[in-house]
Amino acid sequence: MIKLQPRREPSELMVYISPILAGILTLMTGAILFAVLGYNSFTALYTFLVAPIQDSQGISELLVKASPILMCAIGLAVAYRANVWNIGAEGQLLMGALVGSAVALQFPDSESKSTLILVLISGVLAGMAWAGIAAFLKTKFNTNEILTTIMLNYIALNLLQYAVHGPLKDPDGYSFPESAPFSAGATLPTLLEDGRVHIGFALAVIAVLIIWFLVSKSFLGFQMKVMGMDERAAKFAGYPEKKLTWLVLLISGGLAGLAGVCEVTGPIGQLVPNVSPGYGYAAIIVAFLGRLHPVGILIASLLMALIYLGGELAQIKLGTPAALTLLFQGMLLFYLLACDVLIRYQLIKVPHSSTQAQGAN
Amino acid sequence: MDFDVNMLSNLLYAMVRTGTPLLLIALGEMVCEKSGVLNLGQEGMLLMEAVAGFIAALTSGSLIIGVLAAILVGILMSLLFGLIAINLNANQVATGLALTIFGIGLSAFVGSSYVGQPLKGFEPINMGGLTDIPVIGKMLFGQDALVYLSFLLFLGVYWFFRWSRAGLVVKAVGENPHAAEAIGLPVIKTRYLAVMFGGGMAGLAGAYLSLAYTPMWVEGMSAGKGWIGLALVVFASWQTGRVLFGAYLFGLMSILNLVVQGLGFNISANLLNILPYLATIVVLVFLSMNQQRIKMYAPASLGKPFHRSR
Numbered sequence: 001m002i003k004l005q006p007r008r009e010p011s012e013l014m015v016y017i018s019p020i021l022a023g024i025l026t027l028m029t030g031a032i033l034f035a036v037l038g039y040n041s042f043t044a045l046y047t048f049l050v051a052p053i054q055d056s057q058g059i060s061e062l063l064v065k066a067s068p069i070l071m072c073a074i075g076l077a078v079a080y081r082a083n084v085w086n087i088g089a090e091g092q093l094l095m096g097a098l099v100g101s102a103v104a105l106q107f108p109d110s111e112s113k114s115t116l117i118l119v120l121i122s123g124v125l126a127g128m129a130w131a132g133i134a135a136f137l138k139t140k141f142n143t144n145e146i147l148t149t150i151m152l153n154y155i156a157l158n159l160l161q162y163a164v165h166g167p168l169k170d171p172d173g174y175s176f177p178e179s180a181p182f183s184a185g186a187t188l189p190t191l192l193e194d195g196r197v198h199i200g201f202a203l204a205v206i207a208v209l210i211i212w213f214l215v216s217k218s219f220l221g222f223q224m225k226v227m228g229m230d231e232r233a234a235k236f237a238g239y240p241e242k243k244l245t246w247l248v249l250l251i252s253g254g255l256a257g258l259a260g261v262c263e264v265t266g267p268i269g270q271l272v273p274n275v276s277p278g279y280g281y282a283a284i285i286v287a288f289l290g291r292l293h294p295v296g297i298l299i300a301s302l303l304m305a306l307i308y309l310g311g312e313l314a315q316i317k318l319g320t321p322a323a324l325t326l327l328f329q330g331m332l333l334f335y336l337l338a339c340d341v342l343i344r345y346q347l348i349k350v351p352h353s354s355t356q357a358q359g360a361n
Numbered sequence: 362m363d364f365d366v367n368m369l370s371n372l373l374y375a376m377v378r379t380g381t382p383l384l385l386i387a388l389g390e391m392v393c394e395k396s397g398v399l400n401l402g403q404e405g406m407l408l409m410e411a412v413a414g415f416i417a418a419l420t421s422g423s424l425i426i427g428v429l430a431a432i433l434v435g436i437l438m439s440l441l442f443g444l445i446a447i448n449l450n451a452n453q454v455a456t457g458l459a460l461t462i463f464g465i466g467l468s469a470f471v472g473s474s475y476v477g478q479p480l481k482g483f484e485p486i487n488m489g490g491l492t493d494i495p496v497i498g499k500m501l502f503g504q505d506a507l508v509y510l511s512f513l514l515f516l517g518v519y520w521f522f523r524w525s526r527a528g529l530v531v532k533a534v535g536e537n538p539h540a541a542e543a544i545g546l547p548v549i550k551t552r553y554l555a556v557m558f559g560g561g562m563a564g565l566a567g568a569y570l571s572l573a574y575t576p577m578w579v580e581g582m583s584a585g586k587g588w589i590g591l592a593l594v595v596f597a598s599w600q601t602g603r604v605l606f607g608a609y610l611f612g613l614m615s616i617l618n619l620v621v622q623g624l625g626f627n628i629s630a631n632l633l634n635i636l637p638y639l640a641t642i643v644v645l646v647f648l649s650m651n652q653q654r655i656k657m658y659a660p661a662s663l664g665k666p667f668h669r670s671r
Contacts (some may be wrong), residue, residue, distance in 0.1 A: 004449070085454060087458070137642070137645075137646055137649075141646050141649050141650045142649045142650070142652050142655075143642075143645050143646050143649040144595070144645065144649065146401065146454070147588065147591065147592050147595075147641070147642075147645055148642055148645065150585070150588045151585070151588070151592075151638040151639070151641050151642050152638075152642075154584070154585045154635075154638045155635050155638050155639060158631045158632070158634045158635045158638075159631070159632075159635070161631040162629050162631035162632050165629070165631065166629055166631075281462060281465075284458065284462070285462065288455065321469075321470055321473035321474075322469075322473070323466060323469030323470040323473050323580070324470060325466075326462075326465060326466030326469050326470065327463075327466040327467055327469070327470040328466070329462060329466055330405075330459070330462045330463030330464070330465065330466035330467060331463065331466075333458075333459040333462055333463065334441075334445075334459050334460075334463050336459075337445055337451050337452075337455060337456055337459050338445055338449070338451075340451060341445075341449040341450075341451060344450075345449070
């Protein structure tokens with residue numbers, strides 16, 4: 001019989017093995033699932049995980065998809081380290097896209113890249129403002145940030161719908177709920193000649209570097225960590241709790257806003273109703289999967305982008321439902337939480353007789 | 362259109378209908394939280410159970426089987442939560458979130474070939490002339506079976522915490538699990554049962570959504586109701602009577618758009634859709650302003666894992 005026994009110390013090694021284990025379990029469940037649904041498991045997994053990144057164009061698409069996820073996740077990680085549960089990256093992303101688009105549409109004929117800078121900044125500020133609402137309510141009235149950020153997600157989604165059906169709708173766009181395409185000045189330049197990888201990916205990588213410095217090299221990052229691990233200790237040490245709460249929410253909101261504005265000015269090129277296929281929620285999984293560490297998150301966001309790409313390709317090639325992507329994401333997070341148990345517990349083999357002895361004890 | 366008695370009657374009727382899933386979720390979650398367990402997975406559970414109920418009802422041709430299937434799936438989902446959060450002592454917030462994300466994904470996957478299929482849902486029960494009572498007749502006597510069941514369950518939960526010994530056990534476990542354990546109360550078992558009750562109630566709420574409120578399945582059809590139900594428990598300060606009041610208040614908030622449009626104002630539906638979410642935030646702010654109050658009413662061990670060793 002196998003039994004779970006608490007470890008004396010949390011296992012450092014398991015912290016890194018657990019995400020890999022979760023990935024393998026997800027893969028195995030996926031294979032079984034495909035088989036049950038009547039697909040060839042091998043072909044299906046190949047289509048899902050290998051086929052999308054076989055050529056340089058595939059790699060380029062992977063980076064395009066990874067950019068918004070990475071930006072959101074790296075911001076969320078900062079908040080989660082401080083034990084501030086920002087679930088609102090999705091709403092902050094949408095607000096960044098919405099406000100950025102509103103600004104971009106003011107310059108329909110702009111050729112100058114200064115327009116772009118203005119647009120990007122307004123997107124970041126919008127994301128910060130949206131997260132700032134939660135920060136204000138939490139620091140001023142002690143309102144639970146999980147519930148406020150979730151509600152703000154729904155509000156942002158409805159505002160976006162309102163905007164594309166109303167004030168920001170393209171007057172020449174027939175009856176489609178879309179904005180006019182942005183001018184050249186309000187469009188992100190691509191990084192390479194071929195492919196769609198845009199400056200956004202570079203910005204995301206820069207964000208990762210800055211956040212890495214912040215969390216592991218600065219005193220501010222140390223204060224956040226203490227606050228996340230033990231709120232009372234942070235209080236006794238006199239760390240500015242409210243200021244830190246504001247800071248982590250503004251950082252995560254700003255980065256999510258940047259993700260949103262980069263989506264509309266980059267790969268999409270206009271404001272559409274479905275700016276994000278749930279990047280903000282996927283980023284929560286990525287943050288955990290990457291162990292709230294910048295490098296881990298970089299790897300995890302590439303994996304998440306691959307799940308998105310694979311889901312799309314499998315939908316086209318094999319006719320699988322679009323929701324498969326969501327299902328894989330959910331499974332991954334669940335397996336991760338289950339595997340994380342092994343950080344604090346170990347599996348030990350106990351002979352039958354000794355369990356009975358323990359029971360009698 | 363003028364605001365007349367007939368409209369008021371319809372409004373009250375719709376308020377109770379819209380408030381019913383919120384009432385069911387919040388009652389279940391309240392019992393769960395009273396035992397010290399915070400299950401943030403309501404939104405995902407709600408969707409899973411809505412789709413399970415819909416598919417079961419559609420394939421079996423029986424609404425009752427649909428409801429039972431939804432409850433069963435709800436209990437299974439809550440057991441999954443219990444296994445990770447209660448047995449393995451994982452972080453309850455993260456586990457709940459995982460349950461939500463998993464539920465959103467799995468429900469969309471399972472239900473993808475059922476989107477938009479027609480189903481004849483629960484009909485209002487005919488209570489003779491009672492429905493014709495002005496203003497409140499339709500609200501109280503023109504509803505379907507699941508709404509009446511929600512009334513009964515409300516009374517049941519009220520009785521449970523007011524007069525039953527088991528209700529006291531749940532409260533003791535939620536306030537101080539170590540003391541409860543010391544006097545021989547089964548902490549883990551109580552928490553499991555409370556979580557399962559929450560799952561079953563979310564199951565009913567899900568069945569209500571896909572079999573009565575709007576008899577069909579659409580991806581993400583719960584539209585945040587699971588989260589609003591969670592906020593409702595805080596709003597009600599963990600008191601059964603206030604859950605009922607809050608559920609209908611939020612129900613009213615969600616249908617205000619119909620009222621505004623009925624009165625002839627021309628405001629975008631998307632903007633009016635914001636109202637229930639905005640109202641939730643406003644209400645939460647008002648309640649959390651007084652931390653003393655929250656501390657007084659919230660179960661003391663809420664969200665904290667229970668380690669027997671300590």
